Amino acid sequence: MAHIKDVAKQAEVSVASVSRVLAGHPKVSETIRQRVLTAIQELGYRPDLAARRLRSRQTNTIGLIVSDIRNPFFTEVSRAVEDVAYQHHMRVILCNADEDAEKEALYLDLMRDENVRGVILSPTLVTLAGFHTSDYPFPIVLVDRCDQNTIADAVVLDNVDSAYRLTTHLIENGYRRNVFFYGTTSATGRQRREGYAAAMAAHGLESHAEPLPAIVERARAAARERLRRRPLPDALVASSGLILLGITEALREAQIHFPDPVTVVGFDDLPWTRLVEPGITVIAQPIYDIGRAAIELLLQRIAKPEQAVRRVVLRGQLIERGSSVNRNNPTGLVTAA
Amino acid sequence: MAHIKDVAKQAEVSVASVSRVLAGHPKVSETIRQRVLTAIQELGYRPDLAARRLRSRQTNTIGLIVSDIRNPFFTEVSRAVEDVAYQHHMRVILCNADEDAEKEALYLDLMRDENVRGVILSPTLVTLAGFHTSDYPFPIVLVDRCDQNTIADAVVLDNVDSAYRLTTHLIENGYRRNVFFYGTTSATGRQRREGYAAAMAAHGLESHAEPLPAIVERARAAARERLRRRPLPDALVASSGLILLGITEALREAQIHFPDPVTVVGFDDLPWTRLVEPGITVIAQPIYDIGRAAIELLLQRIAKPEQAVRRVVLRGQLIERGSSVNRNNPTGLVTAA
DNA sequence: CTGTTAGCGCCTTCAC
DNA sequence: GTGAAGGCGCTAACAG
Numbered sequence: 001m002a003h004i005k006d007v008a009k010q011a012e013v014s015v016a017s018v019s020r021v022l023a024g025h026p027k028v029s030e031t032i033r034q035r036v037l038t039a040i041q042e043l044g045y046r047p048d049l050a051a052r053r054l055r056s057r058q059t060n061t062i063g064l065i066v067s068d069i070r071n072p073f074f075t076e077v078s079r080a081v082e083d084v085a086y087q088h089h090m091r092v093i094l095c096n097a098d099e100d101a102e103k104e105a106l107y108l109d110l111m112r113d114e115n116v117r118g119v120i121l122s123p124t125l126v127t128l129a130g131f132h133t134s135d136y137p138f139p140i141v142l143v144d145r146c147d148q149n150t151i152a153d154a155v156v157l158d159n160v161d162s163a164y165r166l167t168t169h170l171i172e173n174g175y176r177r178n179v180f181f182y183g184t185t186s187a188t189g190r191q192r193r194e195g196y197a198a199a200m201a202a203h204g205l206e207s208h209a210e211p212l213p214a215i216v217e218r219a220r221a222a223a224r225e226r227l228r229r230r231p232l233p234d235a236l237v238a239s240s241g242l243i244l245l246g247i248t249e250a251l252r253e254a255q256i257h258f259p260d261p262v263t264v265v266g267f268d269d270l271p272w273t274r275l276v277e278p279g280i281t282v283i284a285q286p287i288y289d290i291g292r293a294a295i296e297l298l299l300q301r302i303a304k305p306e307q308a309v310r311r312v313v314l315r316g317q318l319i320e321r322g323s324s325v326n327r328n329n330p331t332g333l334v335t336a337a
Numbered sequence: 338m339a340h341i342k343d344v345a346k347q348a349e350v351s352v353a354s355v356s357r358v359l360a361g362h363p364k365v366s367e368t369i370r371q372r373v374l375t376a377i378q379e380l381g382y383r384p385d386l387a388a389r390r391l392r393s394r395q396t397n398t399i400g401l402i403v404s405d406i407r408n409p410f411f412t413e414v415s416r417a418v419e420d421v422a423y424q425h426h427m428r429v430i431l432c433n434a435d436e437d438a439e440k441e442a443l444y445l446d447l448m449r450d451e452n453v454r455g456v457i458l459s460p461t462l463v464t465l466a467g468f469h470t471s472d473y474p475f476p477i478v479l480v481d482r483c484d485q486n487t488i489a490d491a492v493v494l495d496n497v498d499s500a501y502r503l504t505t506h507l508i509e510n511g512y513r514r515n516v517f518f519y520g521t522t523s524a525t526g527r528q529r530r531e532g533y534a535a536a537m538a539a540h541g542l543e544s545h546a547e548p549l550p551a552i553v554e555r556a557r558a559a560a561r562e563r564l565r566r567r568p569l570p571d572a573l574v575a576s577s578g579l580i581l582l583g584i585t586e587a588l589r590e591a592q593i594h595f596p597d598p599v600t601v602v603g604f605d606d607l608p609w610t611r612l613v614e615p616g617i618t619v620i621a622q623p624i625y626d627i628g629r630a631a632i633e634l635l636l637q638r639i640a641k642p643e644q645a646v647r648r649v650v651l652r653g654q655l656i657e658r659g660s661s662v663n664r665n666n667p668t669g670l671v672t673a674a
Numbered sequence: 675c676t677g678t679t680a681g682c683g684c685c686t687t688c689a690c
Numbered sequence: 691g692t693g694a695a696g697g698c699g700c701t702a703a704c705a706g
Contacts, residue, residue, distance in 0.1 A: 003699060014677040019701055027675060046450055050390040051699035054682050059387070068416070075412050079405070082433060091451070094431055096419060113386055114428070216608070245608055252612055271553070271582055272609030275589055340683060351693040356685055364691060388683035391698050 002043035011039035022047060053115075062298060063111040063119040065095045065104060067185075072241055072270055073287055074122065077143060080291025081120060088299060090117070099185040099214065101126035112137060118298045124185045139301040143294040146311070147187045153301055155293040155312040159188055162283045162316030163195025166265060167237065169281070169318060171203050174327030175234040175263060180207070181222055181247060182239035183214025192239040192267065208233070212243075219246025220253075227254050227262065235259075235324075238266030248276060263323045267316075278322025286314050339380035348376035359384060390452075398428045399635060400448040400456040404436045404522075409578055409607055410624055411459065414480060417628025418457060425636060427454070436522040436551070438463035449474060455635045461522045476638040480631040483648070484524045490638055492630040492649040496525055499620045499653030500532025503602060504574065506618070506655060508540050511664030512571040512600060517544070518559060518584060519576035520551025529576040529604065545570070549580075556583025557590075564591050564599065572596075572661075575603030585613060600660045604653070615659025623651050 008015040013032055020028050021036040039045070053059050064081050066074040078094060085092050093114060095107040104127045111119050118139040123131065133140055133152050146154035170178055180196045182189035189211075197207040210226070212218045223236055227250060236251075238244035244266035251258055258264050259278070269284035293312045301307065345352040350369050357365050358373040376382070390396050401418050403411040415431060422429045430451060432444040441464045448456050455476040460468065470477055470489050483491035507515055517533045519526035526548070534544040547563070549555045560573055564587060573588075575581035581603035588595055595601050596615070606621035630649045638644065 004701095005699080015700080016677060016679095016702085017675090020676090023701085029675065032676080048391070048452075048699050049450055050387060050394075050396070050452065051682090052701080054385075054387040054391045054684090054698090055700045055702085057387075057682070069406070069419075070412050070416050072407075075407050078431075079407050079433060082406075082431065086432075091430055093428055094415075094419065095423075096416060113383055115385075115387065245612075248612055249608075252614075270609075271586075272607075272612060275582075275585055275609060276612050277589075277614060341685095342683085352684080353686080353693055354691090357692090360685085366691060369692080385683050388698090389685080391682085391700090392684045392686085394698070 002045040004045070004047070006043055007036065007039045007045050010043060011035040057115075059091075059115050059117060060089055061091045061093060061114060061116045062295075063093045063095065063107070063114070063116045063121075065097055065107050065111075065119060065121045067099045067122060067124075068096050069094065073144070073268060073285070076287040077122075077291035077294070080288045081295045084292055084295040084299075090299075097124075099124055108136065117302050120294050120298055122186075125187055125190075126185075128187055139298060139305065141294050141298045141301065143290065145187045147191075151309055153297050153310050155290050155297060155314070156188070157285050157290070157316050158313050159191035159316075160195040160198070162267070162318075163192035163239070164199045165195075165316075165318050166267075166281075166283050167196045167199035168202070169320070170235050170237070170265060170324055171199065171205065173324050175324070176203075176205055177231070177234040178205070178208070178237055179226060179233045179235070180209040180237045180239065181219055181243050182209060182211060183243065184211040185214060189214065189239045196237060214240055214242055216242050216246040216249070219243040220250045221246075223247040223250035224253065227251070227256070232262050234327075235263045235265060238264065240266070241268030241270050244268060244270075244273070244280070244282070248280070258323050259325055259327070265324055269319055274321065278325070281321045281324035282319050283316040284319050285316055290314055339382040341382070341384070343380055344373065344376045344382050347380060348372040394452075396428075396452050396454060397426055398430060398451060398453045399632075400430045400432065400444070400451070400453045400458075402432045402434055402441060402444050402448075402456060402458045404459060404461075405433050406431065410481070410605060410622070413624040414459075414628035414631070417625045418632045421629055421632040421636075427636075434461075436461055445473065454639050457631050457635055459523075462524060462527075463522075465524055476635060476642065478631050478635045478638065480627065482524045484528075488646055490634050490647050492627050492634060492651070493525070494622050494627070494653050495650050496528035496653075497532040497535070499604070499655075500529035500576070501536045502532075502653075502655055503604075503618075503620050504533045504536035505539070506657070507572050507574070507602060507661055508536065508542065510661050512661070513540075513542055514568070514571045515542070515545070515574055516563060516570045516572070517546040517574045517576065518556055518580050519546060519548060520580065521548040522551060526551065526576045533574060551577055551579055553579050553583040553586070556580040557587045558583075560584040560587035561590065564588070564593070569599050571664075572600045572602060575601065577603070578605030578607050581605060581607070581610070581617070581619070585617070595660050596662055596664070602661055606656055611658065615662070618658045618661035619656050620653040621656050622653055627651055 004015050004018050007018045017032050018036050082092050097103040101124045120141050122144045142152050142154040146156050182193045193209045200207045212222050236247045238247050247264050265281040267283045269282045273280040273282050341352050341355050344355045354369050355373050419429050434440040438461045457478050457480050459481045479489050479491040483493050519530045530546045537544045549559045573584045575584050584601050602618040604620045606619045610617040
C-alpha cells in the first residue's frame, strides 16, 4: 500500500503538494498537478481515510436511526437516504432502535463516538419529549415523527389532514362506526388519531381509537379481539402499514371478505394493498421523497449550521379502492388502482 | 471533549496506563485501574475512534453489498446482519448495487478505502464469474448467490432442491404446463430454473423458462404477455418474491382468480402471499437465519483467516396454500397456513 | 506557488 | 507494574 510520502517521492514534490492536488486546491501549477496525478496512477495510491479523519477532525458519515428497517416505510426512506448520501460521497450508518428509547439513546451515543456529521432520526415519543437539538454535537433531522412543539428540522406527512381525509371519505361512503388502530410509540400515530377523531366529530360520530404497539402481531390480535365483539364496526382504520397488515390478516382469519360486513382502510400504499380483493383504500405516502427531503435537509444544515429551522410537510394521497366502496349506492363502481 | 492526556493528568498516571485500562490489559494494579476509571467518569471521556483506527490500522466496520434493500429478502438479511454485528460492536456500511456489476466493483473499492474488516456480498453473475477472494484485502462472505465452482465462504438456500420440490408438488397436484420466470442477473435464478427443469423432465414434461430482469415491473410485463398467448399455462412459477409480486399483479389485472384457469406459486413467504385469496403456495426461505449465518461466518473468518472455506446451505420449506390445490381432486382441501 | 514541519489522539514498544 | 517517546498517514500553518 502506497502512502502520500511515496507519491511525493515518485512525483519529486513535497507531500504538501500531493495533499493539495488531492484536495483540489486551486493554487497548484499544472506541472505539479500532472506529476502528482501520474504518480498516484502509477502507485495505485489511495488516501488513508482513518488518517484523514483523524487529522481533519471530520468524517464523511451520517447516521440513520429508525425503529426497524423491515418496516417498508423505513426501508424506502433508507434507500432514499443512501442514494443521496452516496452521491455526496457520504457513508450511512444504519441503526434499528426497535421503538426503544434506550436503544435510541445508545445509538445516538454511538453516533457521537463515530463523530458523524449528522443524524436522521425517527424518534419514539419518549425521545421526542424534551428533545433539543442542542443536546447533540451534530445536527439532527427528524423524519416521519415530530410534534408541533419540537423545534428541530423535520420532514413529515400531513398526518392530521391525511387521516381526516381518509376518515371523511369513509363516512361519506356510508361507513360510520369506524375504529382506529394506532401505534402508541410515535407522534405520528397520535396525530393521525387526531385527524380521525376530528373527522368523526365533524359528522357527529363517536370515536373509537385503540392504541397498541405498532407491530403486526399486536395489530392482528387487537383486530381479532374487536371482531369478536358485537356490534361489529363498519370499518377498521389502520394508522400505519404494519397495523394495516395485521388487521387484514385478522379479517382473513375471521373469513370476513371486506367491505362487508366489516371493511378496512389505512395508511401506506404497499404493493399488496391492491392485490387483496377488492383492493384496500389507503393514504399513499411519498416515502422516497420523504427520505430524500430528510437527507437533503441534513446536508444543507451541515453546510449552513446557522440556517433557520425548517419543517417540510408532504401531502398524503388518498387512493380509493374497493374496500371503501359506497355503501349507500352499492353498485357505484370505484376505480381500481 | 476530553482526551486521553486529560484523563492521565486527572488520574495522575501516564497515558500508557490509561490506554492499558481501556484495553482491559491484565497487568495493571487495582489502584491505578480505579483512579483511571474514576477520571474517565468525571471527565466523561470517550476514546477517539479515528485516532484509534489510524493507530491500530483496523476498523470495526463491515460492508454489506446487496442489490436493493427494498427487496424484502435483503431487508431481512440486513436486519440480521446488523443485529449480530452490533452485538459484536461492529458497524455496518450498507450499499445498494442495483444488480449492476460496475456499482458492485465501485462499492467493493469503497470498502477497501474504508478498510473494512470484511464484506458480505450478494453478487451478480458478472461479478461471480472469476470471483476470487484473494483479489480483496478483506474476507468476503457470499450470501444468497454462489455457484458450484466458486471457492468462497457462502450462505445459500438449497435452490435446486427447493425448486425441484416446488415444481414436483405442482405436477403432482395436476398442474403440468408450468412456466418458470426467473431473474437473469443472479446465480440463484439459474439454480432454481435448474431444479424446475429437472422436476419437469422427471415427469416427462417440457420446460418453459423465461429469463428476465428481476424487478416487479418486468415480471408483471412478462406474465401479462404470457397470459395473452394461447394455450394458457396451468401455472406460473416465480423464482423470487419480487417476480412473484409482478406475476400476481398481472393475474389480478387479467381478472384471473387463481388457481383457475391459471395459478401461481413461487419463492419467498412474504406476508401478502397468505392474504391474497386463496393463498399462494411458496417456498419459505429462512431469511433471517441466512443473514445471521452470513455475518457469523464472516466474524469467524475475521477471527481465523486461515480456516477452511465453508458453504452453509439452508433448506427451503414448502408451504402449501390454495394456489396449488389438487386439480385432480378439486374437493381435496389444503391446509391454509 | 511550493516545501518544511508540527501535530491530530491514540497505542505500543522500550526502558526502568 | 509503570512511564516516556515515537509514530500511524495525513492536513494545514507557516516560511520561503
